[in-house]
Amino acid sequence: MRETDGADDGRQVRPGIGLSRRTLLRGSVTTLGLAAGGVLFSGNSAQALDIYNPFSGYQLTGTWQDHLDDGSLGGLDYGMGVGTALPAAGAGVISNIPNNGTGGHTVTITHSDGYRTQYMHLSRFLLADGATVGKGGIVGYSGGAVGAPGSGSSTGPHVHWHLITPGGTRVNPLNYLGGGGGG
Known part of the structure; x- marks a missing residue:
């Protein structure tokens, strides 16, 4: 049985961390967006x-x-x-x-x-x-x-x-x- 992040799509998470790969990638994209786009992002990437x-x-x-x-x-x-x-x-x-x-x-x-x-x-x-x-x-x-x-x-x-x-x-x-x- 796979460990999941609680979402019902069955995404796999890293054991002991509790974050899905998608969540980790989303954070990386937000961070990269600061340097590349000239727009400052808050913690919510939808709000720039x-x-x-x-x-x-x-x-x-x-x-x-x-x-x-x-x-x-x-x-x-x-x-x-x-x-x-x-x-x-x-x-x-x-x-x-x-x-x-x-x-x-x-x-x-x-x-x-x-x-x-x-x-x-x-x-x-x-x-x-x-x-x-x-x-x-x-x-x-x-x-x-x-x-x-x-x-x-x-x-x-x-x-x-x-x-x-x-x-x-x-x-x-x-x-x-x-x-x-x-x-």
Whole structure:
């Protein structure tokens, strides 16, 4: 008699694991989809979070590793002039944090499955807390000029960008986008 995963189609599972080969393959395909498609998947592969890199047209002036080497929790810096419109990487709900310590004015976009994108060193917020924004909608304006309101500890005009998982871990958005475009 074969051991099954409880489905009435009699699929065989690996003894002691309780997962069918189909379930294991489905998980692998979801993981590969992150790197290949530029779309971030939640635990349910039928529910995809559509985000992109809205700053790909700007020079990357600080890499993820640069930030880690400097003792921060990571992030990406894109050089741009003060007052540049900042598009939402994906649809979501806005939270503004004025004067967020070293990050200065910070906008957080909470996406449909709990992932959050965050932009720091803004010169100005555009949308109110709780407002919804569509993918590509403008959420604020870049800042970062030394000593200017909202710049935090910035050393020059730019935007700092990162992605936060539903569990609260800051991660490099480019690792989840697979080279997704924008800009």
